[in-house]
Amino acid sequence: MSQTKMKPRVAFFDFTGCEGDQLQIINLEEKLLKLVEIVDIVSFREATSAHSDDYQIAFVEGSISRDHDAERLEEIRSNADTLVALGSCATIGGINAVRNSQDFDTVQKRAYGDDADRIDSWEDAKPAAEVVEVEYEIPGCPIDKDEFLRVVTDLVQGREPSLPKYPVCLECKLNENTCAFLREDICLGPVTRGGCDAVCVSEGTRCWGCRGLIDNPNENAAFDVLEEHGLSVEEVTEFYNMYFGWQQTAEVEQ
Amino acid sequence: MKILAKYEFDELVNKWIAEDPREVVGATHDGTKFVFDDIDDAEELRLDYDLTMLSPKKYFFPQRERLVQYDTNENDYAMVQDWSEESRIIVGIHPYDLVAIEQLDDIFIDAQGDEPYRRKRENSVLIGVTMQSVSEHSFAASMGTARTETGYDLLVTELEDTYAIEIGSEKGSGLLEEAPTKEASLEEVEAVEEQKAAVESKFEKGIEFSPKQLPSLLKEGYDAVEVWDEYADGCLSCGTCNVVCPTCYCFNVDVVDYMTDEVGETRRRWDGCLLEEFAAVAGGENFREERVARHRHRLMRKGNYLYERFGDIACVGCGRCTKQCVADVADPSEIYNELWRSVNA
Numbered sequence: 001m002s003q004t005k006m007k008p009r010v011a012f013f014d015f016t017g018c019e020g021d022q023l024q025i026i027n028l029e030e031k032l033l034k035l036v037e038i039v040d041i042v043s044f045r046e047a048t049s050a051h052s053d054d055y056q057i058a059f060v061e062g063s064i065s066r067d068h069d070a071e072r073l074e075e076i077r078s079n080a081d082t083l084v085a086l087g088s089c090a091t092i093g094g095i096n097a098v099r100n101s102q103d104f105d106t107v108q109k110r111a112y113g114d115d116a117d118r119i120d121s122w123e124d125a126k127p128a129a130e131v132v133e134v135e136y137e138i139p140g141c142p143i144d145k146d147e148f149l150r151v152v153t154d155l156v157q158g159r160e161p162s163l164p165k166y167p168v169c170l171e172c173k174l175n176e177n178t179c180a181f182l183r184e185d186i187c188l189g190p191v192t193r194g195g196c197d198a199v200c201v202s203e204g205t206r207c208w209g210c211r212g213l214i215d216n217p218n219e220n221a222a223f224d225v226l227e228e229h230g231l232s233v234e235e236v237t238e239f240y241n242m243y244f245g246w247q248q249t250a251e252v253e254q
Numbered sequence: 255m256k257i258l259a260k261y262e263f264d265e266l267v268n269k270w271i272a273e274d275p276r277e278v279v280g281a282t283h284d285g286t287k288f289v290f291d292d293i294d295d296a297e298e299l300r301l302d303y304d305l306t307m308l309s310p311k312k313y314f315f316p317q318r319e320r321l322v323q324y325d326t327n328e329n330d331y332a333m334v335q336d337w338s339e340e341s342r343i344i345v346g347i348h349p350y351d352l353v354a355i356e357q358l359d360d361i362f363i364d365a366q367g368d369e370p371y372r373r374k375r376e377n378s379v380l381i382g383v384t385m386q387s388v389s390e391h392s393f394a395a396s397m398g399t400a401r402t403e404t405g406y407d408l409l410v411t412e413l414e415d416t417y418a419i420e421i422g423s424e425k426g427s428g429l430l431e432e433a434p435t436k437e438a439s440l441e442e443v444e445a446v447e448e449q450k451a452a453v454e455s456k457f458e459k460g461i462e463f464s465p466k467q468l469p470s471l472l473k474e475g476y477d478a479v480e481v482w483d484e485y486a487d488g489c490l491s492c493g494t495c496n497v498v499c500p501t502c503y504c505f506n507v508d509v510v511d512y513m514t515d516e517v518g519e520t521r522r523r524w525d526g527c528l529l530e531e532f533a534a535v536a537g538g539e540n541f542r543e544e545r546v547a548r549h550r551h552r553l554m555r556k557g558n559y560l561y562e563r564f565g566d567i568a569c570v571g572c573g574r575c576t577k578q579c580v581a582d583v584a585d586p587s588e589i590y591n592e593l594w595r596s597v598n599a
Contacts, residue, residue: 169492174317
């Protein structure tokens with residue numbers, strides 16, 4: 001019976017990002033009550049002022065983009081048995097990593113103007129796994145609430161959490177969506193990891209790739225499709241860079 | 255063969271909507287495309303459609319379906335079968351989709367005894383329609399599926415101001431009982447035959463050989479690497495061609511608990527052999543790890559494997575995979591023709 005089980009102690013932390021993934025957890029509403037039945041939340045800045053460094057599972061949101069971030073993350077890593085990266089920024093660099101391919105001085109000036117010199121940021125925004133060992137990742141911008149609950153439940157039950165390996169296209173077809181390409185739009189659904197129930201295309205827009213590339217994307221084929229739909233090489237690269245930038249750089253370095 | 259004026263047919267459909275306990279669904283337009291969906295009025299029917307996004311198989315084998323709910327809190331460890339048994343009157347099914355449903359019946363009901371499928375299928379009524387428009391992607395005529403004499407409960411053919419209705423079963427004739435039908439004249443029967451023949455000449459695409467030759471062609475062409483590679487190179491492996499296919503029947507079952515190990519459910523959802531994980535098994539082995547092996551597998555299955563097992567050519571030539579494939583590498587007629595040329599070269 002669940003009452004006799006030890007509830008794992010869980011903590012949430014945020015780095016460079018909008019905290020939108022933690023907001024999704026607050027947005028669980030009645031399921032949030034279910035969540036606190038199976039875990040003890042000991043630190044969660046968005047929801048409680050209580051804090052403890054004694055936890056087994058740490059969820060970290062945001063990308064890592066300065067020394068201080070790295071130091072904090074290392075400390076969290078040493079406290080936690082299991083570290084889970086939450087959201088696009090923590091898993092694949094996210095929107096922050098768009099700047100990685102741009103001139104850093106320009107980026108700093110654009111963001112902070114005359115105060116740019118006072119910012120000690122790294123030139124690259126990095127996913128958590130670039131800095132410390134990360135056991136599991138929950139991608140998305142923001143995360144899918146049900147997927148988060150599934151991962152938490154898996155961890156509590158002692159199962160290995162896993163992410164879908166199929167692309168967004170599959171869920172689009174199951175939902176009987178009109179393909180973005182068939183309505184003269186463009187889309188990254190064919191190479192983006194599914195699991196979001198194709199929410200963006202279902203709402204009439206396109207997939208921007210926030211859940212990152214699938215494990216073995218046929219990128220040449222995806223490039224060809226986008227070019228056939230009128231995008232120049234530069235435009236395809238720009239479209240890809242919004243969320244895939246870090247993964248692609250990592251691939252080239254391998 | 256029976257004749258109903260068009261307005262009488264609409265009144266009949268509206269009567270089913272109002273009085274029949276079964277839900278009435280049909281071919282309709284959702285604003286951007288043709289789909290099978292619920293209809294509230296016969297006016298919503300679009301019997302002139304060329305191709306719907308998904309086939310009506312979704313009514314017997316839904317994209318996602320809960321199978322069993324379990325609760326181990328109960329002393330008797332309750333397991334509840336939990337699929338829907340809802341049956342429907344489905345209006346406006348093209349012949350190739352009727353053929354596809356006949357194949358699925360063989361597999362789900364006769365071969366597998368799949369209760370969730372059977373319960374929904376058994377009390378449903380299939381109202382076929384003779385094609386009026388042909389999709390540019392379709393090659394059903396060359397597969398022999400642009401017309402059919404079986405698989406329907408009723409088959410509707412549009413004449414000028416009337417519909418000619420052929421009876422395929424007692425379930426079908428029962429639905430006509432209270433309608434003011436007239437017996438078709440000899441000329442009207444001939445007109446229906448002419449319509450069906452005329453449709454077959456509207457197809458732009460076709461396989462260049464007999465579908466009877468397909469199983470042998472695929473056996474001979476299995477190692478025609480250059481053909482398979484050509485298409486697999488551009489394949490995104492997204493599974494779209496599988497899930498829009500009216501004869502694909504693979505599914506994946508997940509056990510999902512409700513945040514406790516005591517209560518949960520099993521669910522199935524459509525799966526596809528193009529997806530990387532499809533042939534992966536415990537221990538990390540994957541029988542079709544290479545994209546080209548998966549791409550070939552689909553075409554082997556449609557034209558050879560299922561024939562060997564059930565006697566069916568499982569490609570009915572609807573063209574859905576061709577239309578929905580963004581990489582344009584799924585068209586079975588194109589690939590089979592190229593294989594034909596390669597083997598005969």
